[in-house]
Amino acid sequence: xxxxxNTTFDTEPLVIHGQGDDFTKPFFAEVRDAFFATPAKxxxxxxxxxxxxxxxxxxxxxxxxxxxxxxxxxxxxxxxxGRGIADWSNSRDKPRLTVEALxxxxxxxxxxxxxFDAFVAGDPLRLIADFETHFxxxxxxxxxxxxxxxxxxxKRFEEGxxxxxxxxxxxxxxxxxxxxxxxxxxxxxxxxxTAPVAIHPESEQGILKQxxxxxxxxxxxxxxxxxFQTLGYVFQRNFQLRSAERSC
Numbered sequence: 001x002x003x004x005x006n007t008t009f010d011t012e013p014l015v016i017h018g019q020g021d022d023f024t025k026p027f028f029a030e031v032r033d034a035f036f037a038t039p040a041k042x043x044x045x046x047x048x049x050x051x052x053x054x055x056x057x058x059x060x061x062x063x064x065x066x067x068x069x070x071x072x073x074x075x076x077x078x079x080x081x082g083r084g085i086a087d088w089s090n091s092r093d094k095p096r097l098t099v100e101a102l103x104x105x106x107x108x109x110x111x112x113x114x115x116f117d118a119f120v121a122g123d124p125l126r127l128i129a130d131f132e133t134h135f136x137x138x139x140x141x142x143x144x145x146x147x148x149x150x151x152x153x154x155k156r157f158e159e160g161x162x163x164x165x166x167x168x169x170x171x172x173x174x175x176x177x178x179x180x181x182x183x184x185x186x187x188x189x190x191x192x193x194t195a196p197v198a199i200h201p202e203s204e205q206g207i208l209k210q211x212x213x214x215x216x217x218x219x220x221x222x223x224x225x226x227x228f229q230t231l232g233y234v235f236q237r238n239f240q241l242r243s244a245e246r247s248c
Contacts, residue, residue: 158209
């Protein structure tokens with residue numbers, strides 16, 4: 001049994017994302033703590049990701065974030081970009097540093113996850129099989145329950161995509177994604193050349209949402225939580241944990 005099972009879709013996402021404050025993610029602390037209480041040997045088979053997959057995150061602070069701590073718990077390597085940037089800006093620095101990292105990476109797949117509010121809960125190599133089996137795409141983003149930035153054009157487009165009405169997790173969330181290296185290099189180079197939306201100039205997610213209509217279906221959203229699970233704005237239990245004896 002996987003660490004986390006989504007009982008709505010009967011899927012086993014490996015990346016758990018809890019954006020927002022404690023009120024908007026009431027189950028996140030429980031899931032996080034259960035993960036760290038589970039021995040790594042029960043969660044992962046591979047101690048190394050190369051030569052297939054590289055994990056990337058962004059962290060301007062000196063202390064490791066939750067994502068790094070989860071990968072250390074699993075004994076997995078990763079790349080951190082942004083150390084020491086004092087005036088961090090998501091819209092400026094994340095796309096720029098992503099492009100920089102992608103030109104250093106030589107694995108065919110890249111998994112990128114936010115540092116402070118997300119963790120990897122199992123063997124990331126399984127994500128490659130999920131990506132190839134369930135998505136005819138070159139880049140897949142986490143699906144969120146909230147359209148942010150709340151631009152009507154973004155909301156209208158994303159709600160009209162095939163599969164969007166089958167899930168509450170229908171909006172692009174840039175906090176986690178997996179993709180093919182060559183395509184990601186081109187996509188995020190385009191992100192670097194795209195201005196953020198005026199109402200939220202610090203949000204890189206507004207940049208990604210601008211690019212989505214240009215690249216569908218090569219860029220898709222994980223509506224059924226096959227790889228990524230958002231716990232932000234999830235107020236009813238729709239999951240089962242490895243350590244739990246009952247279905248939630």
